[in-house]
Amino acid sequence: MTDIHEYLAEFDDIPGTRVYTAARARQGYHLNQFAMSLMKEENRKRFHADEKAYLDEWPITDEQKQAVLDRDYNRLLDLGGNIYFLSKVFSSDGLSFVQAVSTMTGMSVEDYQAMMMAGGRPAPGNRSIKDKN
Template sequence: MTPPRDIHQYLAEFDDIPGTRVFTAARARQGYHLNQFAMSLMKAENRERWKANERAYLDGWKLTEEQKQAVLDRDYNRLLDLGGNIYFMAKVFSTDGQSFLQAVSTMSGMSLEDYQAMMLAGGRSPTGLRSLKDKY
């Protein structure tokens, strides 16, 4: 009988996938308040308070300073690193008037047009760098 794998070791392996952030239980715990903030933007009155003074609105939430700065910078990749869930972060870019496509194209470092063309052609190629360990 094969001994069971350590779940933490198994989940840590996901961090080796270039350009991918898997939303694990650890990230969910880390980003709980960040994601709650984002979900608060579902209410019109909260969106108005947010638009009136973003920093003051963020200060009302139990976020780390790093999370607050990433929100203010609209650095969605950093937000995912800090526990944000892309579907919750969508509330932020929707409040900014951005579509999902517009926001995620900024995360790829590609122009909107290039990102859209890539996705319409089937997405990124599965060949190439598959592990951060292989990079060195």
């Protein structure tokens, strides 16, 4: 039988993908609760009035706070954020899902949309980080 930690570690070998594991869920619990708080208009107003002060009300790490302030969505995923919860952050900034996710790829919105309409990332070269070495 394969060790569960070895099995889960294999997910980290998928380029550009962060699999939302139980460990990430635990790490990002409060970060995701913060993001969900933005579903309420009064919380969005408080957040945008003073983002740092609002973030300081949550038991999240300084690294998570900085990633929110930087709107570094890839880093937020690394720190336990769930993309569906984080969508509340970029929606509160007036960004669509496509606009926000395109920033995570380093592509323009138009290029990202074209790639997705063409079927997404091509499989060759995108299956394993190890295989790129």
